Amino acid sequence: MAGAGRSGRDVLPRRAEVLAGLSVAIDLGLGQPAEHMLRSATLACRLADRLDLSSEQRGTIYYATLVMWIGCHADSQEYARWFGDDIAVRREAFLVDWSGVPYLRFLLGHVAKGEPLPHRLKVMTTLFRDARGQLGHMIHSHCASAAALAHHIGLPSEVAHVLAFTFERHDGQGLPVGVSGDSIPIEMRVAQLADVAEVHHRMFGLDAAVTMITSRRGGQFDPAVVDAVLASPEEIFAPARDGDAWREALEKAPDHHVRLTNESFDHLVCAIGDFVDLKCPFTLGHSRAVAALASAAGESLGVAEGDVDILRRAGHLHDLGRLGVSNQVWSNPAGLNSSDWERVRMHPYLTERVLDRIPGLGAVRTVARAHHEHLDGTGYPLGLSGSMLGRSERILAAAVAYQSALEPRPYRAELDPEQATVRLRSRSGSGALDPECVEAVLSAAGHRTLRHRREDLLTPREREILCLVARGLTNRQIAGQLVLSEKTVRNHVERTYVKIGASNRVGASLYALEHGLASPPVTAPEAPQ
Template identity: 45%
Template sequence: MQARDRGVTLAELLAAFSLATDLGLGQPMEHLLRAWRIARGLADRLGVAEGQRDALFYVAMLSWVGCVADAPEVAASFGDDIAFRADSYGVDLGGLSGFGFFVGHAAAGRPVPRRVRAAATLVLTGGRQVVRGIQSHCLTTATLAERLGLEAEVGAALRQFFTRWDGRGVPAGSGAADGSVLVHLFHVADVVEVHHRHGGLDAALAVARARRGRQFAPSVVDAFCAHARTLLDELEDIGDLHRTLAAEPALARRLSEQELDAALEGLADFTDLRSGRRAGHSRGVGELAGSAGRVMGLPGSDQTVLRRAGLVHDIGLHGVPVTILDKPAPLSVTEWERVRLSAYYTERVLARPAALARIGAVAALAHERLDGSGYHRGIGGGALPMTGRILAAACAYRAMLEPRAHRSALTVKTATAMLRGEARAGRLDADAVHAVLTAAGVGGQGRRRGPAGLTPREVEVLGLIARGAATSEVAARLGISRKTAGTHIERIYAKTGASSRSTATLFALRNGLLDPLDS
């Protein structure tokens, strides 16, 4: 089973993750995908080798991922890291204009005396801290490429991402002769996409010409200017992206179960880098939620979804500035709204392809509460499936054990008491809390069955009959005999106290066993 084709390609997974990266850049979703489309068109017109054109996709999807790794440092130096990166698209960061940009954004949002000190430090040190951050960005991005098993050319290009044609980038002195053609292509595409979106064709042409021979390679700019209208018009069908990816053989290799798990773990680790206090959070939630699913006796497929949803449940935090995530004081109403939106972003980022959509739908439930007081939908009761209830409890417990800007990490004893208190208050499901604490080794010997002692098979049968399946249909769907299916149904009725399909359905809804997310 572990080697089975999952129906997800690495290209599709990274295309989804790029939507989260867009948020961290202060750009609308699909910015990087649109930039890749432009760069791909330029590569075709410049006669770039086919193998390099394929590698270009991965460079485009991963080029800005490193901004997650240095987000805390950027926030410490320049305030809101997302606003800083969004503003950077309007400036040529080489030479005096770039230095002026960094000085002007030093300690943004802080009191004037601190801004003056920060600007002075930047001038006196020649921006050494900025350079170190850029080098860290490139190294961590290349490391992710290696973890994903991408070819050496992708990693090499990512290490050169901040080189410039004129040699004024990082590392200092690296220029035309050192830069990868993939980087030269993407530099132009990344910037002109933003300027085209804001100011149309003329704005895109203007920024390309202004940076020709400086940030941008002259040959790439000339190709863009010659074909700009066609290249930008082709962006209108970006909605067909997944068909485009599927049509490119080099991007169509599907991930095995192990490869998908490894890729999601890599993305989880990078997501947690967004805040120094969250390292290992997503991986920990995934492991705890999956284990709690086993304790609860959920079917194996639900356990797998739970583990994977835990890994990516915070992917939407790419849209929340570090200045909010690491704020030691209470959040304002506006700041809280941005945090609440992160759950929506998680679901939106993972909405395609279908194999990821199920994971994303569960992941987006991590902050919902049984009484409807959670976010982003504010759903509760029967609308919150058991997978969501378990994930919410696992996320809450894991977060309690970790330090946050406004508090130190709680002890296991305190966190356990608080989690149980949430269950008594009706905000978390009591069975889910029990399963999470048991999985964490602090809840005693919990039952390995679902509510009312239902076995995993009985939970599956209950789901089918609640949706109208007759005994013969249950048998056919599960590959069992009609007699065995009938026995399961009788036991379900006896354990739940149900006397009919309708009362059994109400029991399933009450206990989160009739998952609204199931197709």
């Protein structure tokens, strides 16, 4: 029986294990197999030792390599806007040097890929009118996002600083600033080579990896770092002992011995849930809300304290698998065709695969993977039913269904609380959701007060516009919704960014989350009598 034997007393994982699990989720969005980022971190640490770098530099290299693409996922909407399938373009970008004619050919082949020809031509015209400027803007946003997210998940400030140079090149032809040579931190020069070399070595073998890095010596890559590899490539690319890349990578983590407390673990899983929700602007705050609803419903139903902890953590982590599905699918205003639907049905399974890598999260994994399962067997990905679903799985499914109804989707508007209640009770009446768990979730939602911190820092109008920016609306869309001029909205946005210290939507979104501004004010339904 699913969920049997859960006690909530599993030994908490080490911090490095949770961040390694996060790196596997990042792999999903890169279109790379699990442990790509971990193997890259191992290669980078071997290079750091070969270059005789300090232990502090080595530690920064480890985590900069492990999460260097974290900002890309937060900017998936922009990738999808230009390239259609954001995951496919990231996967194939590993195989081309981002410079010169090959890079232009790569861009031409991927702009709006999969879209109708008239749309592709329109996007191409827009992009190539100022390709470097357009890409520079997107990459600047990526770097700012990566730094903000690194800080949000508790990584040292040195890691956030290094991530700002992810797309720079040794020859100065990179973006967004075009710095060159030693102006790029050595930690990023090592991380860049390790990341790309891991892909080429895994796909094509040692000789091909050596040929690739040699061809990019002095261009993308620092000659000194290349030469460190060429001195003994067999040692740099040696397989992990016993083939266990996970264990070897964890041993190289600078804080591999640090075990999380309950408080630090909860903070980290909340931050990871926030990161996942940034993939689609319309899911901002989704995981936090689900975690709060599920844990409150569990408490009202008398669920044991340890299992309430499991429910809350599963609520934060249940959508990790969304990173493995392209925004081209999630953001389709026409709804899903059969192929897209099969990809969507896989995302709870991908959540399970990520969480399965982290020791001590067996119970959380079991609950999280079932967030779209139904009592009548019509859910996914496994079609579990009845006695195969424990109380916690049923609560989480009801919480996800209710919260999702309150959020907009590209193919429908958000429902108000009363409409969401009707939809949820309809699903329980049809046998899909557990009636008792549905009522517990609705009771938790009905008694919940939506507190918004009213600080003098932002005016009411600025708070309102910040919320809409965080939800992914453009200045023009905000102007139309609030009946303002686009120039007025732009001025409000710029002034708000200065006040809160943000430089792009992701920074604004994180501020909105932390200050209770992630959703417009909603009147909560009255509590059941």
